[in-house]
Amino acid sequence: MIPSILALGGHDFTSRPPDRAVSELMLRLATERAGGRPKICILPTASGDTAEQIGRFYAAFDERPCEPSDVSLFRLGRRPVALRDHLLAQDLIYVGGGSLVNLLAVWEAHELEAILSLAWRRGIVLAGQSAGAMCWFEAGITKSSGRPAAEAGLGLLGGSLCVHYNNEPERRAAYLDAVSNGMPGGYGLDDYAGLIWEGAGPPSAVTARRGARAYKVSKTDTGVVESPLPARFLPAPAPAALREDIAEFRRLKSMRRRAGWLA
Amino acid sequence: METATRQIVAFGGGGFSMESGNPLLDEYVLGLARGERPRVCFMPSASGDADHYVVRFYRAFPAERCEPSHISLFRREQGPADLRAHLLAQDLIYVGGGSVVSLLGVWRAHGIDAILREAWESGVVLCGLSAGSLCWFAEAHSGFHGQPRRVEGLGFLPFSNSVHYERDSDHGLAYHAQLRGGMRAGYAAQDGAALHFTGSDLCRVVASRPAAKAYWLDPAPAGIAEVELKTTYLGEAPASSTETAAIAA
Numbered sequence: 001m002i003p004s005i006l007a008l009g010g011h012d013f014t015s016r017p018p019d020r021a022v023s024e025l026m027l028r029l030a031t032e033r034a035g036g037r038p039k040i041c042i043l044p045t046a047s048g049d050t051a052e053q054i055g056r057f058y059a060a061f062d063e064r065p066c067e068p069s070d071v072s073l074f075r076l077g078r079r080p081v082a083l084r085d086h087l088l089a090q091d092l093i094y095v096g097g098g099s100l101v102n103l104l105a106v107w108e109a110h111e112l113e114a115i116l117s118l119a120w121r122r123g124i125v126l127a128g129q130s131a132g133a134m135c136w137f138e139a140g141i142t143k144s145s146g147r148p149a150a151e152a153g154l155g156l157l158g159g160s161l162c163v164h165y166n167n168e169p170e171r172r173a174a175y176l177d178a179v180s181n182g183m184p185g186g187y188g189l190d191d192y193a194g195l196i197w198e199g200a201g202p203p204s205a206v207t208a209r210r211g212a213r214a215y216k217v218s219k220t221d222t223g224v225v226e227s228p229l230p231a232r233f234l235p236a237p238a239p240a241a242l243r244e245d246i247a248e249f250r251r252l253k254s255m256r257r258r259a260g261w262l263a
Numbered sequence: 264m265e266t267a268t269r270q271i272v273a274f275g276g277g278g279f280s281m282e283s284g285n286p287l288l289d290e291y292v293l294g295l296a297r298g299e300r301p302r303v304c305f306m307p308s309a310s311g312d313a314d315h316y317v318v319r320f321y322r323a324f325p326a327e328r329c330e331p332s333h334i335s336l337f338r339r340e341q342g343p344a345d346l347r348a349h350l351l352a353q354d355l356i357y358v359g360g361g362s363v364v365s366l367l368g369v370w371r372a373h374g375i376d377a378i379l380r381e382a383w384e385s386g387v388v389l390c391g392l393s394a395g396s397l398c399w400f401a402e403a404h405s406g407f408h409g410q411p412r413r414v415e416g417l418g419f420l421p422f423s424n425s426v427h428y429e430r431d432s433d434h435g436l437a438y439h440a441q442l443r444g445g446m447r448a449g450y451a452a453q454d455g456a457a458l459h460f461t462g463s464d465l466c467r468v469v470a471s472r473p474a475a476k477a478y479w480l481d482p483a484p485a486g487i488a489e490v491e492l493k494t495t496y497l498g499e500a501p502a503s504s505t506e507t508a509a510i511a512a
Contacts (some may be wrong), residue, residue: 048311048337074311074362099337102369104474109368145373 001123002199003031005156007133009163009189010097011208013060017236018192021208023060024237025194029125030066030092039067045106046098046131049074050056053096073110084115095132100151101144103131113154120156120166130163137161138184141175148174150183157197159186165215166190179217180224188215188226205231267386270295271419271460273396275426275452277471279323280316280360280392287471287497288457289323292355292390295459296329301354305333308369309361309394312337316359324357336369347378356382358391358398363405366394376417383419393426396458400424402446404438413441420463423449428478430489442482452477456494468494485491 006029011022030038042057044050049072051092061068062196069090087093093116095103107113120126126136134140137153139160148171153161162175165188172188179185187195192209205214210233215226265412272295278288293301305320309312312335323330334342334349343349350356356379358366370376383389389399397403402423403414416424425438428451438451450458450465455475459467467478 049311050311050313074309074365076362099339101372102337105368105372106365107368109364143340146344 001121003120003123003156003197004033004125004199005120005136005197006125006127006160006186006194007136007157007161007189007203008127008129008192008194009133009165009212010167010191013056015239017210018208019060020191021234021236021261022194023064025206025208025234026094026125026127027061027066027125028090030197033123033125034091037065037067037109039069039089040092040094041087041090042068042070042094042096043073043132044070044096044098045073045150046099046100046103046135047096048098048102053098057094057096065133073106073112075109082215083112085114086111087115087119088122088124090119090124092127093119095126095135097126097128097130097132099144100131100134100140100142103135104151104153126156133163133189134161137186139178139186141171141178143171150174150178159184160217161186162188162217164189164191165193166212173208175217176224176226185216185218185224188217193231205229206234207231208234208236213257265382269383269419269460269462270388271383271399271427272388272390272457273399273420273424273450273460274390274392274457275396275428275475275477276360277457277475278357279319281454282471284290286323287473288392288455288469291457291469291497292357292388293329295388297356297386298354300329302330302332302352303355303357304350304353304397305331305357305359306375306391307333307359308329308375309363309366309398310359311361311365313361315440320357321361329355334375336373336375339373343488346373346375347381350375350378350382351385351387353382353387355388355390358389358395360391360393360395363394363397363403364412366398367416368504380419389419390457396426396452397424399427400449402449404441404446404449405499407431413446420460421447422463423447423450423480424439425451425480428453438480439461439487442480442487446482448479448481450477450492450509451480462499465492470494470496471498472496473498 044053047053135153136156138155141162142151190212192212193214194206195203197203214229307316358434400416400420401418403416404425405414455472456470477492481488
C-alpha cells in the first residue's frame with residue numbers, strides 16, 4: 001500500500017490531446033493500483049456538484065476500461081450512497097475544481113476527511129485539479145472568497161500548492177507574497193503540469209502540454225525562489241475510435257460542406 | 264426604540280421550487296416583506312448553487328414585483344463582495360432546498376450563520392423550503408440521506424423540524440423514532456404547508472393546498488403526542504359540501 005497523490009495545476013476532460021493525456025495518466029495510476037479494471041470515483045463537491053463537471057468526467061471514462069462513478073454530496077437525498085463503503089472500494093478518487101473553502105466545509109459537514117485520509121493510507125490514489133489538488137496540502141491559494149487568499153487544506157502532504165500558475169498572475173503574486181510572509185513553501189503548477197507522490201520522498205513532475213511547468217517554490221535568505229522541476233512529457237493516447245454512426249454523421253457533414261450546401 | 268419583529272416562514276415543501284403554477288406560498292412571504300417593491304435575496308446554497316434553480320427564482324420573483332438578487336457561495340468572485348451588507352439590506356431572504364448538511368457547512372465557512380441571525384433580529388423576513396426550512400431550527404430531522412440523521416441547525420427556533428412530512432411514511436416514522444431517542448419536540452409540515460413564526464412563537468400555519476397539514480410533535484413519556492395544527496388555506500375557499508349540507512338541514 002503506497003500512499004499516492006496526483007496533483008494537477010489545471011485540466012479538463014475534453015478530447016483535446018493534453019486532456020486525453022491527463023485522463024490516460026489517471027487511468028494508468030488507477031489500473032496499477034487495481035491490478036485489473038479499476039474503480040474511479042469523482043467528488044465534484046468543489047463545484048457544487050455541477051452536472052457539467054460530472055458529465056465531462058463520465059464522457060472521459062465511460063468508454064475506457066474502468067468503472068467510473070460519482071458521489072454528489074448535494075444530491076444524497078435523491079441518490080443515497082454509503083459514503084465510507086463506496087469511497088474505500090475505489091482505486092482512484094478524483095476531486096474536481098471549484099471553491100476550496102466550500103469543498104473543505106462540505107467535506108467536514110459530511111465527515112469525509114477521515115475517510116479520505118484512510119483511503120490515502122490504504123493506497124487508493126487521490127487525484128485532483130485546482131481546488132481538488134490544493135486540498136491535499138497544508139495550504140493553497142484560493143479565490144473562494146473573491147480575491148486570491150491563503151487557505152488551509154487537509155494537510156496529507158506537507159507544504160503548499162498554487163495552481164493555474166501560468167495563467168493567473170494575481171494568484172501567483174498572492175502565493176509568492178504568502179510564502180515570503182511565512183506560509184510554508186511548496187509548489188506552483190501551470191495548467192497541464194502535475195506532480196505525483198508515490199510513497200515518501202519527493203514527487204515526480206509530469207506535463208501534458210509543451211511549456212507547462214511545475215515549480216518548487218521556497219523561501220530563501222534572498223527572497224522567494226521558483227525553480228522549475230524537470231518533468232516527464234505525457235504523450236496523448238490515440239483518440240478513442242468513434243462510434244460508427246458518429247463517424248458516418250461527420251463524414252456526411254464534411255461532404256455537404258464541401259459541396260457548398262452549408263455556409 | 265421599537266424592536267423589529269423577527270419572522271421566519273418555514274415551508275414543509277412548496278413555492279416555486281416545487282409548486283409550478285401555484286404561487287400562494289411565495290405571494291404570502293412577499294406580502295410579509297417591507298415596502299412596495301421588497302428586496303428579495305435567494306440563497307441556493309443547499310443545491311450547490313445550481314444554475315437552473317437560480318434561473319427559476321428570477322422567473323418566480325420578477326423585477327416588476329420585487330428587487331431580486333441571489334448569492335452564490337460557489338462563485339464569490341461574481342456576486343456582491345460584502346455579503347453582510349447585502350444580506351442586511353434585504354426585506355426577504357429565501358433559502359432553497361437541497362442538502363441541509365452541505366448548506367450548513369458552506370454557510371459556516373462564509374460566516375453566513377452569524378449574518379442571518381443579525382438579519383433576522385433586524386426584521387428581515389427569513390423563509391425557505393425543505394433544507395431551507397430545517398436550517399432555522401435547533402435540530403433538523405434530515406431523513407433523506409439514506410440513514411436518518413439528526414442535524415444541528417442554526418437554532419433560531421428552539422425546536423426540531425421535519426419537512427415533506429407524511430405520517431406513516433418511512434420518513435415520518437423515522438422522525439418519531441428520533442423524538443423517542445431524545446430529539447426535542449418540534450414541528451412537522453407537509454408539502455404545501457408553511458409554519459410562520461414571530462420570534463420563536465408559531466403565529467400561523469398557512470397552506471398552498473387545501474389539504475396540506477402541519478403538526479406539533481411532543482415526545483411525552485406515554486408516547487408521542489401528535490397535534491394537528493389549525494391551518495389557513497391561502498387560496499380561494501372551495502365550495503364546501505358539508506357547509507351546504509348544514510344549511511340544507
